[in-house]
Amino acid sequence: MRRTKNTSGYERRAYFRVQVRAVADRVLDQGIVNNREVMMIDQLELKNFTSFGDLNIDFSPKINVIIGENGTGKTHLLKAAYGLCAGASFFKSKPDLGKAELEAALTAKFLRLFMPLDNKLGKMHLHGAREHASLTAQFAEGQKVNAIFFNNSSELSIKDSQSYAKYRAEPVFIPTKEVLSLVKGMADETHDQKTVELIFDDGYVDLAKALTKSSDEDLDVRINQDPRLSSIVPQLVSLIGGRYQWENGGFCFQPGEYREKPSPKRTNSKSAQAYQDSTVTEFVAESGRQYSSSMTAEGFRKIGILHRLLSNGVLSPGSSGPLFWDEPESNMNPKLMKQLVQVLLELSRNGQQVIIGTHDYVLLKWLDLLSDKGAGDHVRYHSLYRKEGVGEVYIETTDEYDGVSKSAISNAFAELYDADVKRALG
Incomplete structure (x- = not known):
């Protein structure tokens, strides 16, 4: 990119984010074309x-x-x-x-x-x-x-x-009724699996297993590396004003939002800052506030299901x-x-x-x-x-x-x- 005297640092960083995203999208699109037939x-x-x-x-x-x-x-x-x-x-x-x-x-x-x-x-x-x-x-x-x-x-x-x-x-199958608040009972090690299966068909049981699956990768890192997630996950969090997290054998709701923050890898060199993406997107939680998933609206919990499946990689556009x-x-x-x-x-x-x-x-x-x-x-x-x-x-x-x-x-x-x-x- 040719620098001009009147180009602000913000504009330069924005330009480079667009260029990096465009390259990533081209690579991603090519991968989707090659792999779509399998999916x-x-x-x-x-x-x-x-x-x-x-x-x-x-x-x-x-x-x-x-x-x-x-x-x-x-x-x-x-x-x-x-x-x-x-x-x-x-x-x-x-x-x-x-x-x-x-x-x-x-x-x-x-x-x-x-x-x-x-x-x-x-x-x-x-x-x-x-x-x-x-x-x-x-x-x-x-x-x-x-x-x-x-x-x-x-x-x-x-x-x-x-x-x-x-x-x-x-x-991935998401049934009519939300499952997020039911997972704690369905996944409890002391429950009788036969009783659970008498109540819930496999649409619910399969989804409960998918929701409890853990991911080895940090979600915020994946969001900053994967254009597919960076364009979707923050939207879902913004929709409901927070995200659901798996803790102590159940889901809880953590209010918060995604924000752009200075990258920890950012150098202090002003000349270098003009040629790098100096921000990262991170989830910022509201401190001291968490709620049981059952205390949140059922419509929010359904959005939370989609967020969770994207977060733990069960739902991965282009490969799932x-x-x-x-x-x-x-x-x-x-x-x-x-x-x-x-x-x-x-x-x-x-x-x-x-x-x-x-x-x-x-x-x-x-x-x-x-x-x-x-x-x-x-x-x-x-x-x-x-x-x-x-x-x-x-x-x-x-x-x-x-x-x-x-x-x-x-x-x-x-x-x-x-x-x-x-x-x-x-």
């Missing part, structure tokens, strides 16, 4: 499974939104996709996993996710269907898994597992598997929705595939309004619906929000708006 689930096909007779869904590598009325199977779809992605953790713990072991592991995972009556696999078979139930996931580098079962099956039968062992990107989030808007103030959508978009820009199920009009509209195709954003809408007089669930997919015609959410808000106008007009 994504491309397609899901469900036949005669729960309420789905024959459903095919093509996922966007960026953001996917599953919408539909109650009972159309949004959560079932998310859990089915998550369950098929779970093979990554099976092979990670045992690379030489055989077919019989894989069948047993996937069967146990689906029984734990769906908790059917009598704990029987056949209870997840579409009622009245004569053919077998089939679940198929296709991943972006050609990996594939297909499993089938019948009404009387005791285990899933793997019919195709093409390169499935090579898919190692572990998914899909993020499945069921009703992120649940118990969250609509005022937070814009910032949450901005965070989700930022995650997707950094290589994180996001698949959410929602009933929320505000969330949908902010995704529509804030999505920037110039920044590479892509939001795909998948609308689940039933035809009149038919019990089977169908799907409509579009890459434009205005193209969603089977949306009970927008229809309900349009009806509300019309009623309000009619009242205003007397």
